[in-house]
Amino acid sequence: MxxxxxxxxxxxxxxxxxxxxxxxxxxxxxxxxxxxxxxxxxxxxxxxxxxxxxxYKNRVPWHASRQGKATLRKTKWTCLGASFVGVLGAAALVVTGYLSVPKHKYCLVLDEQFDGDSLDTSIWTHEVQVGGFGNNQFEMTTAHEKNAFVRDGQLYIVPTLSNETYGDAAIINGYTLNLTADGTCTGTTEADCVAFSNTTAGNYSVLPPIESARLTTKLSRSIKYGKVEVKARMPTGDWIWPAVWMLPKDNVYGEWPRSGEIDIVETKGNAVEHSWDLNANIVTSSLHWGLDFATDMYQKTLKWRKVKRDYTNQVYYTYGLNWDPKGMRMWQSKPSRAINTVNFDQPFWKRGNLASALVNSTHPSNPWIASDNVNAAPFDQDFYLILSVAVGGTNGWFEDSDGKPWANGSPTPARDFWLNRNAWLPTWPSDPTKRGMAIEYVKMWRLAEPGETCAA
Known part of the structure; x- marks a missing residue:
C-alpha cells in the first residue's frame, strides 16, 4: 500500500x-x-x-372489562350452540335409525333357549357330509357330541382334529371313509359321502382333516318373511369360519344360487391384530343369488361392519334379520345397527344385469319372472336356519396372504393345510368352549297375516 x-x-x-x-x-x-x-x-x-x-393496582382484568365480558358471552353461546347442534344431530341419527326399521306384527315360530342337557333333535338336524359344501372346506360335518353339545344353557359348535377319531396315518394315506355304507350321510352325491386318503404322486388326497358340525331347522322350522335373532359368541382360532345363515326349504327356483341364500352373519376366528384390521375384525352379511356358480352376484348385496372393540370372540352379540316383502336388514346388537340393508326396489334379474349372462354358452331365461313379488324373488319363499362352524376353504373367504398355510389355487389345499398345522394349531384354544361358537339363544318369528293376532 x-x-x-x-x-x-x-x-x-x-x-x-x-x-x-x-x-x-x-x-x-x-x-x-x-x-x-x-x-x-x-x-x-x-x-x-x-x-x-x-x-397495576388500578388496572381492570381483561375478563372483567367490557370487551372481555362481551367476548366471553359470545364464546359461551357459540359453544352452547355447537353442543346443541351436535346433540340434535346425534338424536336425529338415533331417530332415523329407529324409524328406518319397518314396524310389523310377528308370530313366534321358535324360541330355543338350550335349557336341557342335550340337543333337541325335534328342532335341530345334523348335516353329515365330507364334500366341503361347494367351498372345498377342510372339515367333515358330523353328528358327534364333541362337535355339537349343550352345556350350562348354551349350544357349542366346536371344530376338532380328525386324527383324534381316525388316527394320524388315516388322514394322509390308505383310508376310505364311506358315509353311505353306514347310512349316516345327508348328502346327495358320492363326493358328499365318500372320502379317501392317498399319497400316490399325482393323486394326493387326504381325509378332511377337521371334524365340525352344521345344524339346521330344515325339518322343523322355516319362515317366509319375518325375524331371526341369534345371540352368540364367535370362536377363536385361525382359519375358523362361523356362520349364521339360511337356505330355501324347497328350492322353488332351482338349485343354488337360483333359489338364493341369506347370510345373516359370518366372521373369522383369526386373531385381531389391531382395531382397524379388516380381515378378522369385521362381521359380514350378504345375499347369494344368480343363475349358477359363475353368475353368483353376492358382491352386489354384500356389506360388512367393523367391530372396533369387544371383539366377536370375546363377548356375546345378538345377530338378527328383519325381512319383509320390501327388503331385508341384517344387524348386530339391535335392528338400527345394520350390517347390511337390501331394498327390494328392483328385480334381481335387473340388479345383476343377468340378461347378458351366459350359462353353457347360452342366454338363460329369467327364473324369477313368474313370482308374485318379482322384486323380492328369489327371496319370496320359505327359508330355514343353519348354524355352522367351517374351517378353511378355497372360495376366497380366506384370501391368499403371507402366513396362510395353503393357496386357494393349490391342487391339494386340505393336504397343505394339514401338513402346516404347526402354524395354526397353536392359535386354537384347548378349551372347546372357547374354540367353538357359543349360542345362548335362537328365536324366529314369521310375519303375521293381515288381521292375525299371535300369542305373545
Missing part, C-alpha cells in the same frame, strides 16, 4: 471523509456520525418494562 496510514484519534472520528480519503486514497467520502451523537439523538438506549405497583 502506498504511503503511511493516518492515525485514528478522537479528533479525526467526526469526519469519516477525511479518514476514508486518507486511508484509501481515491475512494468516495462517507459521512459518519460519532457515538456521542447517536446517544444524544436516541435518548436512553433501553426502556424499563418494570410494572408500577400503583398502576
Amino acid at each position: 502506498d504511503g503511511p496510514l493516518e492515525s485514528f484519534t478522537p479528533s479525526t472520528v467526526g469526519s469519516r471523509s477525511r479518514v476514508a480519503s486518507s486511508v484509501y486514497p481515491g475512494t468516495p467520502a462517507l459521512s459518519v456520525m460519532s457515538p456521542m451523537s447517536v446517544r444524544r439523538r436516541g435518548g436512553r438506549m433501553f426502556r424499563s418494562t418494570k410494572i408500577d405497583p400503583e398502576e
Whole structure:
C-alpha cells in the first residue's frame, strides 16, 4: 500500500471523509456520525418494562372489562350452540335409525333357549357330509357330541382334529371313509359321502382333516318373511369360519344360487391384530343369488361392519334379520345397527344385469319372472336356519396372504393345510368352549297375516 496510514484519534472520528480519503486514497467520502451523537439523538438506549405497583393496582382484568365480558358471552353461546347442534344431530341419527326399521306384527315360530342337557333333535338336524359344501372346506360335518353339545344353557359348535377319531396315518394315506355304507350321510352325491386318503404322486388326497358340525331347522322350522335373532359368541382360532345363515326349504327356483341364500352373519376366528384390521375384525352379511356358480352376484348385496372393540370372540352379540316383502336388514346388537340393508326396489334379474349372462354358452331365461313379488324373488319363499362352524376353504373367504398355510389355487389345499398345522394349531384354544361358537339363544318369528293376532 502506498504511503503511511493516518492515525485514528478522537479528533479525526467526526469526519469519516477525511479518514476514508486518507486511508484509501481515491475512494468516495462517507459521512459518519460519532457515538456521542447517536446517544444524544436516541435518548436512553433501553426502556424499563418494570410494572408500577400503583398502576397495576388500578388496572381492570381483561375478563372483567367490557370487551372481555362481551367476548366471553359470545364464546359461551357459540359453544352452547355447537353442543346443541351436535346433540340434535346425534338424536336425529338415533331417530332415523329407529324409524328406518319397518314396524310389523310377528308370530313366534321358535324360541330355543338350550335349557336341557342335550340337543333337541325335534328342532335341530345334523348335516353329515365330507364334500366341503361347494367351498372345498377342510372339515367333515358330523353328528358327534364333541362337535355339537349343550352345556350350562348354551349350544357349542366346536371344530376338532380328525386324527383324534381316525388316527394320524388315516388322514394322509390308505383310508376310505364311506358315509353311505353306514347310512349316516345327508348328502346327495358320492363326493358328499365318500372320502379317501392317498399319497400316490399325482393323486394326493387326504381325509378332511377337521371334524365340525352344521345344524339346521330344515325339518322343523322355516319362515317366509319375518325375524331371526341369534345371540352368540364367535370362536377363536385361525382359519375358523362361523356362520349364521339360511337356505330355501324347497328350492322353488332351482338349485343354488337360483333359489338364493341369506347370510345373516359370518366372521373369522383369526386373531385381531389391531382395531382397524379388516380381515378378522369385521362381521359380514350378504345375499347369494344368480343363475349358477359363475353368475353368483353376492358382491352386489354384500356389506360388512367393523367391530372396533369387544371383539366377536370375546363377548356375546345378538345377530338378527328383519325381512319383509320390501327388503331385508341384517344387524348386530339391535335392528338400527345394520350390517347390511337390501331394498327390494328392483328385480334381481335387473340388479345383476343377468340378461347378458351366459350359462353353457347360452342366454338363460329369467327364473324369477313368474313370482308374485318379482322384486323380492328369489327371496319370496320359505327359508330355514343353519348354524355352522367351517374351517378353511378355497372360495376366497380366506384370501391368499403371507402366513396362510395353503393357496386357494393349490391342487391339494386340505393336504397343505394339514401338513402346516404347526402354524395354526397353536392359535386354537384347548378349551372347546372357547374354540367353538357359543349360542345362548335362537328365536324366529314369521310375519303375521293381515288381521292375525299371535300369542305373545
